[in-house]
Amino acid sequence: MGNKNACIIVDLRSGEHLVHVPEIATVLSAAGWKTDVALKEYGGETMQLAQKAAKEKYALVIGYGGDGTLNALLNGTMYAQGKGAVADIPGGTFNVWAKAIEMPDDPVKAALTLVDSEPRSLDLGHIEATSLTSANNSKDVWQPAPNGKKSKKSKESTKTRHYFLLNVGIGLDAAIMAHISKPLKYRVGPLAFDLAAAKEFPRQRPFPVELQQTDDKGNVTAHWRGDVWEAYVSKVPLFAGAVNIEPGSRADDGLLYVTLITANSPLKTIGQAVSLLTQHKPDRNVTTYFRGTHFSLRIPASIDIHVDGSAVKPEELLSKAEQRALQQTNDPEQMLVDYHFDARPKALHVAVPRTYAGPLFEKTSQKGNTSPQEQLLLAEQQPANAPQQSHPQSEEQPPILQKAAYNIEVIGSIAPQGKQPTTIVAGKFKKQDTDEVQVLAVRVNKRTQVLNKAGEHVPSARLLALQEGQTILAEGKKTKRGVIKATRVRLAD
Numbered sequence: 097m098g099n100k101n102a103c104i105i106v107d108l109r110s111g112e113h114l115v116h117v118p119e120i121a122t123v124l125s126a127a128g129w130k131t132d133v134a135l136k137e138y139g140g141e142t143m144q145l146a147q148k149a150a151k152e153k154y155a156l157v158i159g160y161g162g163d164g165t166l167n168a169l170l171n172g173t174m175y176a177q178g179k180g181a182v183a184d185i186p187g188g189t190f191n192v193w194a195k196a197i198e199m200p201d202d203p204v205k206a207a208l209t210l211v212d213s214e215p216r217s218l219d220l221g222h223i224e225a226t227s228l229t230s231a232n233n234s235k236d237v238w239q240p241a242p243n244g245k246k247s248k249k250s251k252e253s254t255k256t257r258h259y260f261l262l263n264v265g266i267g268l269d270a271a272i273m274a275h276i277s278k279p280l281k282y283r284v285g286p287l288a289f290d291l292a293a294a295k296e297f298p299r300q301r302p303f304p305v306e307l308q309q310t311d312d313k314g315n316v317t318a319h320w321r322g323d324v325w326e327a328y329v330s331k332v333p334l335f336a337g338a339v340n341i342e343p344g345s346r347a348d349d350g351l352l353y354v355t356l357i358t359a360n361s362p363l364k365t366i367g368q369a370v371s372l373l374t375q376h377k378p379d380r381n382v383t384t385y386f387r388g389t390h391f392s393l394r395i396p397a398s399i400d401i402h403v404d405g406s407a408v409k410p411e412e413l414l415s416k417a418e419q420r421a422l423q424q425t426n427d428p429e430q431m432l433v434d435y436h437f438d439a440r441p442k443a444l445h446v447a448v449p450r451t452y453a454g455p456l457f458e459k460t461s462q463k464g465n466t467s468p469q470e471q472l473l474l475a476e477q478q479p480a481n482a483p484q485q486s487h488p489q490s491e492e493q494p495p496i497l498q499k500a501a502y503n504i505e506v507i508g509s510i511a512p513q514g515k516q517p518t519t520i521v522a523g524k525f526k527k528q529d530t531d532e533v534q535v536l537a538v539r540v541n542k543r544t545q546v547l548n549k550a551g552e553h554v555p556s557a558r559l560l561a562l563q564e565g566q567t568i569l570a571e572g573k574k575t576k577r578g579v580i581k582a583t584r585v586r587l588a589d
Contacts, residue, residue, distance in 0.1 A: 107161030146172025162188015
């Protein structure tokens with residue numbers, strides 16, 4: 097991705113993310129990006145910040161948090177009809193999408209990967225509550241909302257989550273998500289999910305679901321009714337970080353996938369629960385599948401739902417009149433909500449590492465498969481008739497460092513694609529006077545001299561072979577953002 101203006105939206109949580117924000121900004125600055133930072137201070141603000149960033153026409157809106165932060169970003173961007181891309185730097189308890197596209201957990205390494213990413217066109221799923229009815233008065237067949245359109249009864253609120261990238265869960269795992277202790281989640285991470293599951297599962301019971309699938313013209317193509325423990329409406333085959341739900345689905349295939357985990361004998365139910373909570377995949381012997389572009393699911397209003405891992409209450413998706421009716425009822429189990437789901441093809445651009453070659457996409461990357469090392473070597477090769485530059489060095493006269501020099505302990509390096517061959521090396525620099533450790537980014541271009549330990553000139557592609565923990569000596573001017581515009585780099589190993 098070329099030079100960009102970017103906005104990083106940071107979920108502050110308990111403050112642990114804040115220390116890494118300048119490090120991320122340093123790497124982005126080394127890649128030529130102008131970066132602003134917005135801090136989320138309270139629940140629901142991420143979506144508002146994303147809407148603002150999209151309206152201000154940032155080319156890239158970056159979420160530094162978990163899957164919930166990413167979902168808020170894409171919803172805010174969609175509501176603002178933003179034309180830019182969104183990106184994800186993992187910093188939450190659950191980072192299913194970031195892991196799936198092979199983003200490193202370390203924020204500096206993730207930033208390096210991000211600057212060598214490309215915008216990929218992704219589908220989104222859309223959920224809407226179209227009606228609320230009494231179980232005693234519900235009809236055998238109902239007319240869902242027109243495909244791809246908002247119902248006349250409800251106006252889509254820009255304060256809740258209607259769009260999803262991963263999945264909507266209805267039932268067991270949504271109940272677990274709704275009852276995870278946030279302080280505990282921040283302390284113990286994903287273990288909080290398992291603890292909540294052990295507490296919540298004995299309380300769960302099967303619930304009735306009625307499914308109706310329609311085509312683009314609104315014709316009913318499938319109808320199903322029965323009791324289930326869980327219903328998933330998925331855009332990608334990811335559940336709890338594993339590719340186990342509909343492995344054939346893709347993020348750009350224009351389809352939604354519905355998985356119904358049906359209620360059976362007690363023995364099968366226990367086995368299904370164990371399969372879900374330990375292996376993170378459903379038992380296919382007790383699972384029913386559908387795929388298509390438009391679905392309606394009628395379920396009791398008492399059943400929990402989540403959108404990309406964030407709990408959403410049914411009343412958040414209902415009209416104000418239906419919200420009041422639901423609040424006034426004494427038995428929400430006897431009230432049924434009709435949820436309508438649509439696939440929204442090519443709805444949003446999401447930054448994906450250029451090197452990603454996994455199973456999430458139907459369409460391959462438009463970029464070539466040339467490695468960064470090969471690209472640099474090709475760029476550095478001179479025509480056969482061009483005069484060869486010589487840089488004689490003598491053992492008695494090692495290179496003289498004429499500007500400030502920085503001893504950098506390498507974290508990682510990258511050669512992002514662009515018009516001019518550039519290499520970025522990020523690493524730690526320890527100030528001698530204070531022992532303070534700062535993350536700096538060394539920017540190397542075709543004018544930078546790269547030397548080995550003996551003082552001999554080597555291709556800058558050698559920098560991409562550096563291992564974490566190795567050291568380099570970088571000479572050049574350091575900017576306020578912590579970027580060293582290197583005139584000379586010497587390998588210490």
